[in-house]
Amino acid sequence: MTPAPPTPAPGEPSAGWIEGREHVLPVRIYYEDTDFTGVVYHGNYLRYFERGRSDFLRLAGVRHAELLDQETPSAFTIVRMELDFKAPARIDDALQVRTTYDRVKGPRLFISQRIVRGETLIAQAAVMAACIGLDGRPRKPPPGMAAALSPFFAPDADV
Template identity: 50%
Template sequence: MTFDAAGRDWPDLAGRFEGDTHILPVRVYYEDTDFSGIVYHAGYLRFLERGRTDSLRLAGVGQGALHAGGEGLVFAVRRMTIDYHRPALMDDVIEVRTRTQEVRGASIVIAQRIVRGEELIVSADVRVAAIAGGRPARIPESLRRALEGVGGARP
């Protein structure tokens, strides 16, 4: 469940899990597009980030708590391979599909897809590094179990 600052419940705000895949619906707004009404290429990075963040949130891992005001664990994108297959357009409702593929000592490999219906718009493979105190950090066992539980990841 997702709660706002006032403690109100927004059960679908962070998307949902279907099996090992997190699905986050997103509407494309004018601000996401270029002058022609097509999503600007860098806009997809924001959609993918939201998918990764809400996937963690629904798995019970709040990045704010992990970050602990700069004193805790943070994730940084180390590598991303992205392919643009088709354009998303203003007013489209797209889905960001996120699945944990692999959890390693200090990194996670995540497969992400953005689709409109069953039409593939963008595919991305992302490796994020765990960092604490400005240095790579081993992913804690409790976090590892949460990630492996929702994404079907293999250590």
Template identity: 45%
Template structure:
């Protein structure tokens, strides 16, 4: 398997991300993963909103998410979200995501994203997306 080039985005941890002890609340890792996937897709399809405005519109929904927490992120940390597209077939994409502070792995996850119609029903990728994803994962 030859995954999509890995994308990486950096974020600072703010008070709003943490509990009273300054440690990132566990659910916020899901937000960081979401930002990483969005930026990875944006790198491949510069205008994500345009996917909803074509003659063959689609959008995305998380179908499953598995996270392993390793080391907590803390207030003022700079974290990096690393996103790799493992596969893209039919109506789903599988992403491998990791969150680092420097070289320290904080959390890792596997996210399955469904391609859906604008009214929320699963659908196969539009042909143009299918071709682009095949190029990226070849």
């Protein structure tokens, strides 16, 4: 059973919502997101994907600041990201960043993401992140984090 997403506090921006295993984050394309041709600049997709991963964690009850405040502080680093651009996004487009945390193996988190405009796939990413200590060394994610994410992993995931 997927936990119900928390309701944002008044005045707090929405962190999207969760549908089954997938987090959905709406993104509007503004003029500042585009290049001189009116198409979204390719580097901005990395920002949208980052927002999707972070807001998924937030809705699952995992907050970056709290990870740093633990007795043994933890953070994340991206170790690998494979991107495929399928169609251009343009100014005023209403997109959705769709994110799934697929599994955790040791310090690594495997994440699938896609950006869509309606039924059109704009971009997709396969991401491998690693949990690290403040010394930069890999470490297993804190037990509370793994427990918060486990309802969202693929049914056959190694945890």
